[in-house]
Each structure stands twice: as structure tokens, then as C-alpha cells.
Amino acid sequence: MIRELLLRDFRCHGRVRLEFGGGATVFCGPNGAGKSALLEAIYFAGRLRSFRAATPRDMVRRGAPSFEIGIGADGVRLGVVWSAGDRRLSLNEGEIRSAADYWGTLPCVALTPADVRLIGGPAADARRFLSALASQLDRGALRALLRYRRLASQRQALLAGGRPDRGLWDSLTLQLRETGAPLQRQRRALVRRLAVHAARAYHEISGGTEALSIAYRPGSWDTDMDDEVRAGRTLVGLQRDALQIAIGGAPPRRHASEGQLRSAAIAIRAAEIAVLRAAGAQLPVVLVDDVFGELDPARRAALARLIPPEAQLFATVADGRWVPETLADARVVPVPPH
Amino acid sequence: MSDLPPSVRRLADGLRRLPGIGARNAQRMAIAVLRAREGWPEELADAIRAARGNVRPCGRCGFFAEGDALCEICRDPKRDGAVLCVVETANDVLPIERAGVFRGRYHCLGGKLSPIHNVGPDDLAIGALLGRVRDEGPAEVVMALGTDVEGETTSLYIAQQLRSLSVRVTRPAMGLPMGGSLDVADALTLGRALQHRQDVGA
Numbered sequence: 001m002i003r004e005l006l007l008r009d010f011r012c013h014g015r016v017r018l019e020f021g022g023g024a025t026v027f028c029g030p031n032g033a034g035k036s037a038l039l040e041a042i043y044f045a046g047r048l049r050s051f052r053a054a055t056p057r058d059m060v061r062r063g064a065p066s067f068e069i070g071i072g073a074d075g076v077r078l079g080v081v082w083s084a085g086d087r088r089l090s091l092n093e094g095e096i097r098s099a100a101d102y103w104g105t106l107p108c109v110a111l112t113p114a115d116v117r118l119i120g121g122p123a124a125d126a127r128r129f130l131s132a133l134a135s136q137l138d139r140g141a142l143r144a145l146l147r148y149r150r151l152a153s154q155r156q157a158l159l160a161g162g163r164p165d166r167g168l169w170d171s172l173t174l175q176l177r178e179t180g181a182p183l184q185r186q187r188r189a190l191v192r193r194l195a196v197h198a199a200r201a202y203h204e205i206s207g208g209t210e211a212l213s214i215a216y217r218p219g220s221w222d223t224d225m226d227d228e229v230r231a232g233r234t235l236v237g238l239q240r241d242a243l244q245i246a247i248g249g250a251p252p253r254r255h256a257s258e259g260q261l262r263s264a265a266i267a268i269r270a271a272e273i274a275v276l277r278a279a280g281a282q283l284p285v286v287l288v289d290d291v292f293g294e295l296d297p298a299r300r301a302a303l304a305r306l307i308p309p310e311a312q313l314f315a316t317v318a319d320g321r322w323v324p325e326t327l328a329d330a331r332v333v334p335v336p337p338h
Numbered sequence: 339m340s341d342l343p344p345s346v347r348r349l350a351d352g353l354r355r356l357p358g359i360g361a362r363n364a365q366r367m368a369i370a371v372l373r374a375r376e377g378w379p380e381e382l383a384d385a386i387r388a389a390r391g392n393v394r395p396c397g398r399c400g401f402f403a404e405g406d407a408l409c410e411i412c413r414d415p416k417r418d419g420a421v422l423c424v425v426e427t428a429n430d431v432l433p434i435e436r437a438g439v440f441r442g443r444y445h446c447l448g449g450k451l452s453p454i455h456n457v458g459p460d461d462l463a464i465g466a467l468l469g470r471v472r473d474e475g476p477a478e479v480v481m482a483l484g485t486d487v488e489g490e491t492t493s494l495y496i497a498q499q500l501r502s503l504s505v506r507v508t509r510p511a512m513g514l515p516m517g518g519s520l521d522v523a524d525a526l527t528l529g530r531a532l533q534h535r536q537d538v539g540a
Contacts, residue, residue, distance in 0.1 A: 138525070139524070139525075140524055140525025140526060141525075143524060143525070143526055144525070144526060147487060147526075150486075150487040151487050153454060154452065154453050154454055154487060154488070154491065155453075157453035157454040158453035161453060161456075164453075165458060165459055167459070167495050167498050167499060168451060168453070168458070168459065168491070168495055170494075170498065171451075171490075171491045171494035171495045171498065172491055174494060175487070175490055175491065175494065
């Protein structure tokens with residue numbers, strides 16, 4: 001559980017020190033006051049990226065050279081200092097060299113309005129979601145993924161350099177498959193578990209009768225060097241993975257309503273929390289950014305029910321009336337405009 | 339604030355270029371050189387000049403050799419010519435020698451394959467290795483490269499090139515570190531170790 005959040009020059013915040021008890025914390029304030037940035041900082045300390053489409057450079061306060069995030073949680077202190085070209089990570093005051101040794105210390109799940117991209121958006125978003133979840137569950141999977149990415153970039157460099165050496169292409173292809181195929185098997189099992197939780201959550205939140213189904217479509221390993229040379233990029237493996245999502249049996253891209261997409265996005269995030277919880281790992285910190293405001297009261301209450309009561313929750317709302325009744329004992333922290 | 343005279347600073351700046359030497363250490367070393375009573379700093383300067391003048395890569399294996407001669411390992415008749423150990427750089431010979439188990443000969447590639455850094459097969463001593471395997475006819479080639487992506491790629495590539503030469507290609511076993519317990523091993527290492535099990539007491 002997060003007890004303390006320290007910020008320096010993060011987004012619009014100069015210096016901030018906040019303390020938290022257990023339970024839910026709701027940051028309430030007008031747009032632009034920096035309440036989402038508080039959630040973003042927690043997420044960044046956990047996952048080393050933003051849940052918004054933003055680079056670390058975007059998160060440095062204007063005019064400052066760097067930002068700093070410090071988190072005091074039960075039994076562990078995390079620190080991130082980011083400046084252009086340099087990122088320093090620390091755990092319990094000790095410097096951590098490799099992100100793989102740091103990742104997973106503070107598992108987080110964020111729910112944001114942009115989550116609808118998991119369903120109707122580009123396949124790359126769904127792949128990133130799967131990679132992150134698999135890596136949070138198992139540090140070995142993260143190491144294997146980092147190795148896979150290194151192989152993929154070596155292969156990309158080879159394909160970009162004109163006519164590749166056939167033997168070198170073979171060596172890289174063999175390893176890409178050896179590293180990638182076990183990751184795909186893991187993901188297949190992971191999506192199967194995820195789908196069960198998501199279907200249940202979708203039912204809860206939509207109250208409807210149509211079902212949400214999710215299936216994993218692994219990228220094929222059949223490949224031909226000439227095709228790849230023509231395309232100038234890798235055409236196999238994890239880069240070709242996809243999540244096949246259907247609402248009421250139909251692909252949502254064309255058939256789903258805005259409300260269905262939103263419910264499905266929330267259901268997938270709820271499933272992510274449930275999978276992490278079932279894995280017996282540390283319960284994730286749940287960050288709900290600007291989501292309560294766009295739901296009707298029934299779905300707002302359903303979402304509040306889907307979040308495990310023992311998980312630490314941080315939410316942002318622009319209007320205090322949007323806090324669900326079930327979170328009546330939440331601590332509401334006003335964030336005044338700057 | 340006053341500083342050391344320019345010639346001492348020049349010395350310290352030179353020492354600082356050595357690996358693992360920071361500014362403070364370089365300054366302490368420079369002062370130790372100045373204070374030396376015996377002539378060891380002059381001898382050191384001579385040794386540096388001599389080493390730089392005489393040492394070049396061995397014409398056969400690429401390890402450090404003096405003058406035009408082959409290196410000590412290539413000249414040693416007690417070395418087993420049936421096993422050839424391929425390493426990335428000449429530096430990598432030393433830890434293997436220290437392990438004291440390997441009695442064969444070496445071949446230094448001078449790097450590893452990395453398309454990202456524009457290093458291809460022609461940039462390494464791979465052609466020379468194929469020539470040696472043909473001429474010297476070893477029974478086994480050990481690929482002792484790193485287990486990172488580039489090391490593995492190089493091992494696989496060379497193994498492929500050697501396939502037509504009827505030589506056994508091996509690599510050092512991967513597995514659990516000595517004196518470690520299972521829960522400290524990462525999943526990749528543990529997986530490899532379980533794939534390549536060995537008989538107990540064999």
C-alpha cells in the first residue's frame with residue numbers, strides 16, 4: 001500500500017508531498033489542476049511509462065531540467081529521477097541498473113477513457129497491454145520479452161540494410177522463434193484466464209445479455225526472407241499477435257455502441273486486476289482516471305463493485321457528485337486550480 | 339583555487355583514461371609517481387613503450403603475441419589441437435585459462451555479429467576460422483561467446499557455416515551457478531539447465 005507520494009517538477013507540480021491511509025483516495029478538482037498527473041506519477045513509478053500518450057519529456061515541468069517521483073509503500077521505497085537522456089531508478093535507496101530488476105515492484109492497473117482503444121483501436125495497443133500484463137505476472141517473462149525485442153531490432157537492422165546475409169537471417173529467425181514461441185504459449189493461457197474474468201465483469205457492468213469474448217490470435221512463424229526484404233520489416237511472431245474481441249458475437253469495430261465499447265474496456269481492466277489478484281502476486285494499485293464521470297450511476301456503481309475492496313484505489317473526478325456511493329468513505333482530496 | 343602544475347595534470351589526465359580510474363584516483367596515482375624514490379616509474383614508462391611496440395595479435399588465433407611470432411598458446415606443443423575454442427576478443431582467453439580446465443587452442447573473432455552496429459560476417463575473423471578448421475582439422479569447435487543475443491547469433495551463424503566441414507560444434511553448458519539455490523536462478527537459466535540435465539555421479 002502506498003503511504004507517501006513525493007513529486008518534484010512533475011507536470012504542473014513543483015513540489016508535492018501527499019500521505020495516504022488505506023482505502024480509496026479521490027482527487028477532485030477542475031480540468032488542468034493536475035489531478036491526473038498525480039495518478040500518472042504513481043503509474044510511472046510502477047511501470048516506467050505513462051498511461052497517456054506521453055513521453056517522459058512531456059512530464060517534466062516547464063523550465064525544469066528533470067522530474068523526480070518518490071513513493072513510500074509498505075516495506076519498500078521507490079525512486080525515479082528522469083532527465084533528458086538519463087533515468088535513475090532506486091529501490092530502498094539502492095540504485096537499480098536494469099529496468100527488469102525494478103519492474104513489478106509496484107504493480108498498477110490504470111483505467112482511463114483511452115482504454116476503448118484496446119477494443120476498437122490498433123492491434124499494437126492490445127499487444128502492449130498483453131506484454132505489460134504478462135511481464136507484471138512473471139519477471140522471467142519480462143526478461144524473455146526484452147531478449148525478444150533485442151532480437152527483433154537486430155533483425156530489423158538486418159532487413160533495413162539491403163540484401164541480408166542468408167545465414168545471419170536464419171540465425172536470428174531461429175532465435176526469434178525459440179524466444180517467442182514460449183511467450184506465445186504463456187499468452188494463450190493468460191488470455192484464456194483473462195477472458196473468463198472479462199466476460200463476468202462485462203455482464204456485471206452492462207447488465208445486458210450479450211457476451212464479451214476475447215481470444216488470442218498468435219502471430220504465425222511461417223516466413224520467407226524475400227517477403228521480409230520486400231516489406232523491409234519482420235512479418236512474423238509477437239509483432240503479429242492480435243486479440244480478437246467480440247461483443248454479442250460480433251466484432252465491435254463496426255457493430256458496438258459507444259456504451260458497449262466503454263463497458264468492454266472497463267471489463268478488460270477489471271479482468272486484468274482479477275488475473276493479477278488470482279496469481280497471488282501483490283494486489284495492484286488501481287488508478288481510475290476520469291472514468292467515473294463518463295458513466296451513468298448504475299455503471300459507476302458496478303465499476304466500484306468490480307474493484308477489490310482490499311486494493312488501494314486512486315481516482316480523479318472533476319465533480320464530487322461523481323464519486324460512487326459505495327466509495328462513500330473515500331478520502332476526497334481537493335486539487336485546486338493552478 | 340590553485341591546481342597542480344600542468345605536467346602533473348597531464349599525467350593525471352593520461353592515467354584517467356585507464357578503465358576504472360576516476361579523477362581522484364588518477365590524481366593520487368600521479369602524485370605517487372612523482373614521489374617514487376626508486377626508478378620504477380621510468381621502468382613502467384619503458385614497459386608501456388615496449389608492450390605497445392612489440393605486442394600484436396597472433397597471426398593464427400588473434401590472442402596477444404610478441405613480435406612476429408605466434409602467441410605462447412599456439413606455440414605450446416602440449417596444447418590439444420583437436421579442440422578449438424572460439425571467443426569474442428583476446429581478453430576472453432584469460433578467464434578461460436584461469437579456469438584451468440581447457441587445454442585446447444583458441445580463435446579470437448574480434449567482435450560479434452550485430453546488424454544494429456553494422457557488424458557483419460566479413461568484419462570478423464570468421465573466414466580465418468573456417469580456413470583453420472579446414473587446415474588443422476580439429477574434432478571439435480567450442481563456441482565460448484556470450485549468451486546475449488549477439489553472442490548467440492554469432493554462435494549459431496558459425497555453427498551453420500561449419501556444418502559442411504564435419505566438425506562437432508559445442509558450447510559451454512548453461513545452468514545453475516555453483517553454490518546457488520534454485521529460487522535465485524532466473525526462469526530462462528533454470529529452463530536451460532533443466533533442458534540440459536546431467537546424470538548425477540557420472
